Amino acid sequence: MPERRHAGHRPSRPSLRRRLLTFLLVPVLGVLLLDAVLGYFVALAYSNRVHDSDLSDSALTLSEMIGNDALRGELTAQARFLLEYDPDGRNYYTVFSDRHGRLIGNAELPGAEGGVPTDGPPRLYDTALGRKPLRAAVMRVSSRHEPGDVLTITVAESLRDRHTRAREILFLTLPMQALLIAAVLCLVWFGVSHGLRVLDPLTARLSRREHDLGPIGEEDVPIEILPLTRTIDDLFARMRNMLGLQERFIADAAHQLRTPLAGIQLHVESLDNAADATQRSEALGHVHRLAARAARTSAQLLALTRTQAPDLPDHDGMAVIDLSTVVPEAVSMRVHQALALSVDLGYEGLDGACLVRGDALQIQEIIDNLVDNAFHYAGRGCTVTVSVSRDVDEFVLAVEDDGPGVADAFLTLLGERFFRVPGGDEDGTGLGLAIVESIAERHAAQVAFLHAAAGGLRVEVRFPAMTGKPTETTH
Structure with missing residues (x-):
C-alpha cells in the first residue's frame, strides 16, 4: 500500500537565519569548551607556580633549621608538623650527609637527575614514590657544624592539592565566562535577525511588482x-x-x-x-x-x-562542420524540385575541407530558403548556382540566379520581415531572407545582397573560417 502522509505535514524549508545561527552558535559553543579546557590548564600552571614557590621555601626553611641546630637524627615536633602537614596526604623530606649518609627523613625519595650545585638555589623536579607522583625541591648546602661536609636536602609533596586549586580557580571563572558566552550568543542572535532586515526593502519592492520583468537594480541590494x-x-x-x-x-x-x-x-x-x-x-x-x-x-x-530562441547555442558553443560536405548534400536534396520547375541547379565548391563553427541543420535551412527564394523570384527555366569559396579568412556561401534581379533601391530592404519586392508574386511570405539573416547572426556570419553577374540576385553568407586543428567535425 502506498505510504500515507498526514495532511498537515510539510517538509521543513531551508532557513537562512537557522543556517547562519548554526554556523555561528556551534563554533561559539566549541570555543566555550576549548576555553574551559585552556582555562583549566592555565589555572593548573598558576597553581604549579605557587606550589613550586612554596616547595622551594620549604627546602630553604629546612636548610635554615638544620643550620641553626645540630642534627641528632630528629627534628622538633613543630618542625616535623610544618614539613609533613598536607590536608590531602603527606609531605615528604629527607636530609643526606656526604660523610654520614641519611640523617633524617620520612621517605626514600629518588634523587634529581644531573648535578645540583652546592649552596645554590633549590632545584625543582618531578619524581614518584611508588605509583604516587610527586613534585620535589632539592638543594645542597655546606654543613655549618662539620666543615667539609655537604648536606643534600630534598622536600617533596603530592600533586593532588595542585589539581584541587586549579579546579577551584576554573569553577570561579567559568560562570563569568559562561555569562559572557551567553551574552555573545544573544548578540549573535540579535545581529543575524537584525541584519536580515536589510532584505526587507528589496522584498517589499519586488512584492509590489505585478507584470514587470525589468531589472531588479542594485541600489538597495546587499x-x-x-x-x-x-x-x-x-x-x-x-x-x-x-x-x-x-x-x-x-x-x-x-x-x-x-x-x-x-x-x-x-x-x-x-x-x-x-x-x-x-x-x-x-x-x-x-x-x-x-x-x-x-x-x-x-x-x-x-x-x-x-x-531567435534564446536557448540555442551561440557561435562558440557550436560544433565544427565542413561546408564542402554539408552544402552539396543540401543542394542535392533540391534537384527533384529543380527538375520539376525546369531550373538549372548547380554547385561550385572548393577542393578540401571548408571548416566553420555551426549547426548543419541551420546551414541547410539557409540553403533551402535561398534556393526557394531563387526558384520563386527567378521563375521557371532559370539558372541557380550554389557555391562555396574562400575570401581571406572567410568561407563564402553564395546563391545566385539569372532572374530579373532587384533594383538598387530595394537591395537594402531585403532581409526585413515581410518585405516583398514590389511587382513580384504575392504568394511569397517575405520571411525567407529574414530567416537567413537570423541564422547567420547566430553563426557570427554576415549576409550581403548583391547583383549577380548574369543580372539576377546574388546572396552571400560569409562564415568565419576555423583556425587551428578542429577536435570534432559534424557532417
Missing part, C-alpha cells in the same frame, strides 16, 4: 546577494525575450494569416453559391492555393521564431 539578483535579472531578460518572441509571433501570424483565411472564407462562400461545376472547381482551386499559402506562412513564422 553585496552578498548581488550574484543572486543579477542571476534573476538575467532570467528576467530571457523571459522578456521569450515573451517578446511569443508576442511577435502572434502578431505576425495574425497579420500574415488574415488575408489567406479571409480569402478561404470568401471562396468557400463562393463554393456554396456556385451554379455549375466550373465555378466550384475555380473556388476549390483558390481555396487550395490559399491554404497552401497559409501553411507555408505558418511554417516560416515558426522557423523564424526557432532561429
